[in-house]
Amino acid sequence: MKNNKIIIAAIVFIEMFAVSLIWGHYYTHEFNAIETEGLNLYSDSNDEINNINSKAILLEKGVYIVNLDYNSNSYDATSTMAAIDGSKSDIIVERNSLLPFQQHISYRVYIQNGGTFFLNNETSVNAELEVVNAGLDYSKTLSGFYFAGKMLLLLLLLDVCMVLFVYYKNGQIKKEHLILVSFIILTSLPLTVPYVLHGHDVRFHMFRIAGLAEGIRNGDFPVRLQPNWLNGYGAATGVTYPDLLLYPFAFLYLIGMPLYSSYKCYLLFINISTICVSYYAFLKIGKKETLALVCSFMYSFSMWRLIDLYTRAALGEYTALMFLPLIVLGLYEIYYTEKSISYAFIIGVTGIITSHPLTVLLVAEAIILFLILQYKKTLFISNICKMLKNGVILVLLNAGILLPLIDYYLNEGIGAGSVSTEASIQKHGIYFSQLFTHDYLIEGNSVIGGIAQEMPLTMGIACIVVIFVAVIIILTRKDLKNPILIRQLIFIDLIVTYMSTAYFPYEWLLKNSPVIYKIIAAIQFPWRYLNLATIITVVLFYLLAVEFESNIHYKNVLYSIVVGITLFQGIDYYSQELNEQTRYYSYLTDANMDTFGDVDNFALAGVDTELMQDSSIKLSDDDIEAEILDKRGTNYTIDLNNKTDNDQYIDLPVAGYRYYKTNDDKLTLKQGDNRCLRVMIPAEYDGVFAVKYTEPVLWRVAEIISLFTVICLFILGIMQRRLLRERKLC
Template sequence: MKEKIQAYLRKPAVLGLLAVQLLVVAFALAAALRPAAAYTFTADQWESIAQESKIDYDEDGRIGVTEMTDGEDILQTPPMTLPKGHYTVTLDYNYIPGRLASGREHHSCLYLKSDEPLTVTGEEAALNIDRQQDTVVLNVRQNASIVRLVAHNDGGIFTLGNVQIRQDMRYAMVCVLGWALCFAVLDALMLAFARAACGTDAEPKKKMACLLALLTITLLTFVPMLLDGGGLSGHDWVFHLSRIEGIANSLREGQFPVRIYTQAKDGYGYASSLFYGEILLYFPAALRLLGVSVQQAYHIYAFAVLFVTAYVTFYALRQIFGSRKIALAGSALYMLAPYHLHNIYIRMAVGEYAAQAFLLLIPAALCLLYGTTPPTKQQARKAWWQLTLAFSMLLQTHLLTLELVTLLCALFCLCNLRRTFTKRVFSVWAAAVGMVAALNAWFLVPLLTLMLSGDYDVMQELNRVDALNLQKWGSSFAGLLGLDAEAQGIGLALFLGTACFLLCILAGKEMTDRERRLGLWSTTLGVLSCFMSTSTFPWNDLLHVPVLGSMLLKIQFPWRCMALAIPALLLATCCTLSYLQRRAAAKNMGAMLLAVTLAGVMLFYSGYLPTISEKYLGDASQLIYADDYTNVGWYYDGLYLPSEIIQTWDGFDEGEPVTTVTVESITREDGVTSLTCSEMTGQNQHAELPLVYYPGYKVVEGPGTTFKTVNGLVGVTVPANYSGTIRVAFREPKCWLLANGVSAITALGIAVLAIRKKKSRAAAKARPAKG
């Protein structure tokens, strides 16, 4: 076999591919090691390109628009020669923005311009209104001999001084490592395929074929993201990319785990991390810290999540049905279902489609626990870790999906009460709940602390209007079948697969008891979930149902029930394929379902691809305006704000006056807010800081204590006759730190046990057989 592999590696095509890989890495390395391109221009070197505005110098020697005026491009630099890559642009400026009729502040920006096509990416990086110096990142797509930096006045007074433009060589080195890693993975896959092809054992060949099929399914799902702007035009794209940026900036400041995005809300801070699980987003945030753009980091993250979805779905379905072919067909149907694609591209529901990656583990575990025979110890152990992993990841990705799944599992356990309370099954549930709580204590304790306080908007009571809005957002029957490009339904393939299952049941076909039970449970759940996702379901009546009604109404949109309907109807479809496999008809049925699915995918892509547009979120410092109606600095939404706070377009209303001391300055740096003040009345007084209040803010230097003001902001008690600087920063409460320790010790214990178990298995295999 070794000789066969060596002969395979000596083939001209393989050697040619390796040579191409070496050349790509060599060119990338050469680009990373050359001196960084750098330019510096002074105020008098800016060139005027204004058409309506008058260009003049201000009192500080900056050049630009010195009187309030409408927006236009006003200045550009002399031409530059810039190799492709990322560039940091540091600028001195003065900006006094005007306002739109809506009240939103204007926001001036910089962008790169070139007469050569496809050389610059076209993004606009906005400047921080509160500063007179800022650093932004702009990108050059291809080597360009003539590139200019353009200053755009969005409306207001805007003057510019010195500007420095320097290539980010850190990003260039990351590109080298990225190419090397991609080629290493590709070569490892090629070697694995070569070993499987040269061997006589059929099992490795089947494994490699399955891996190739899963990669193909993933790529088919990922195709739109390979285009410019692909995957970055969904409803929530700014919110989720802002989360990645917020995590990265907070990690840079030393927060871990990240609790508050200190740069969010223009520095007021925002703590969606305390309410919204985001452990998977640490991966793209780490890429951001290496210099990868936020768009690239998100695309890498999305591909990883989609491959995990395909693999976990395949793993779960193979465990349930014992067939690779059924598992592969099911993975394709699941990945390419309209609702899954809609979550990825139309809504860009990052948390929800990440949660979908782990849903099939739960029915896989339930099949082990509630099969026709009591579970063995090995089955119980497998079900335990599958439940632990699935519920932990749901908790860390999407709480609303977790809520729906938990209610469903509770209903299932009640319907199977006798089996649930057998010693082995109940012990698995108890151990899984305990392990989920211990592993995720670092997230659960802060979440429960804030949720139980009732002080945040997320806990506001629902009313009849909320219920009617839910009903209004329900899907139509055509939408359920995925018969239009905006569909959020199950798709025609799963409808046909489930219909075939019901026909087999009605016709009295000889299905196994396991197929019949699983299919009927899945069909019942799927039909109920489909019904709940429509405008026909009586959402308004749920207001009168204690506890359960308010929990269900929290899902915001009825079509979230599709997250349950898709896996449920997929299981019913796979039961049909399992039955037909014994009748040698599964191949035709599977081919028909996949053909229908692909037709639906083409319909979806034909509607989505024309809507793609390049959108940009700032790679550094100030988060920018992404559209015409809102400031990305505030785009995080107001769901997790204190209920007392009043948010405006570009800040918060002061509300009731709190500050009673003389404030000389308030500055922020690296997550620390510094208040310089004087107290002259001889009594303890107060100062209100531009920080949204969350538990954990404390005085880290100087006298005084922090408190929550009547406006929902952080206040500081200033001692009598004090004059000086008081510094305030976020520090985790002790009970949160204790929860962090519990999770860390639990994770470490699981890792140690897994390593020991792996070593014992290896030792058992190496031990010679007796006799």
């Protein structure tokens, strides 16, 4: 064993040395930046397309940055780089849109093999395109990290295979661990294609990663405002849609990984984590490894989770799904063990708070219903104390996220318009027959008035089978070990499934109890209750398997049916998704970022986002001169001259969120037209000033409280483990 560790350590050292050499090679490469004159741009048009091309450019392997200043009057205008000989294997680049409401674009070009290339800018024959300035430069940092990173990932994969083989051969890895690896491979098969499959929200979440990277680049942490959204006006997605787990993947993009690859890495991370977390949770509950494996597979390969991953690309929701098994484990620890603090419950709830606030509402509804049904245990003083203690810890732990969210919800109206009090969400509910389907329209969406052209809306046939079996068992068998708990879970499962359908009386609630309706309808779509139905059904399956434990035949039949149906329906879904999905993305950067259709619930309430396509400074008088000298994220340097004898104002192309500050006491900030940031100017003011977004002290205090709570929980956890170890020794 010792020799194995020495050999592995030596191999890792050699690999790191090789990776550092690759990084050094690309980082020390010299390249003279080429400006407009050096590119020798010329017009090359025909009857269909207007082209503005560059001369042939000889480039070596590396990552290059193209900068373009332009004027365009068409959405058809694009810019890209291509190989002279037409080869696509030598270069990775996308065709970037030259949007008419912007005048600058910057994008990456990944040269895989040295050769001769040219810059191509084109638009339709009836449109106008002018390239004002163009530039091409080599990025040492991106090149070094990109090519060294590719080698590192390859070596890491080989190392994992090597470690698994060596340790399994020596009996140090159980077969269950290898089965978990096979689960990870199976759930991640759609990631093996060289692009990201189209999903409803995939662009939105890729742009979130890019926005985080931009904020980090400009020194913001945490990144509350995405500075490059809405044509540079900014959007507070970091406040209303917490993105704690996205930071590592934003960093990967920042140091050279293509944007779509960063998103795929996040998907892989979620698949690995969901499988391991669900296995751990069910193993801790019953100490039954085979059952924990089956539950992990049933959950991680469930239809609704796969739909969230690949059809909907609902990053917040599928991230929250990763934490639901921990909440199940946490409730078990609170109700059925002597633990006063459940780390599983705390981490699980914190996970969904930091990934998808709407799922918090769903989970809260299910937990409240569970507490009511379990009222005899709930009213134990010890359990009440446990819940209060865990609740206080959760509030302290998440203060840094909850306080900004509540602040902007109450004071800026962000997200407040996401719940309609005039139209019912019932029309988006599922029809009963859809729960049993296995043939879908992969490119469908949530439609109204039928199921034609609609996306898959089912938790999977395996889950339906489990519910039916549970109902039959509870009605026919009198010798069950946990009949009350099984009845309660069946009831909760049926309730949440019912709430996902078009038959639940949402319209009646809207008319007769609008307050309750507004709380429930905050989820926006009834089918989101399938998140709860899936995890509850898996827990129900776990309890059924325990009941069949003494009868090996029945237990094996149940395992085979659930695993077989889950596997078949999952593979069938993959086949349709991979073969029928005609849209896909391979965004290298956020250069194609048009976020105007993606921020309905994150922009300031009442804002007309179309007006933000104009990025000019609005002046209250023609005798005012104003220019943005520098913009770095949410930091602006502005030269301003008020030539009039009166107080005036300017409206900056900046969304007027609270907590923007200026360094000049003569100026005041407020919201102007379309809730843009307005600067109030005294008469005859002439000077240069700065505007900066600064978190309030209260937010910083909340973040410190959260950090302090993490440290305390970490120390407490170590102390508890030591105490437990000492007790075992005694």
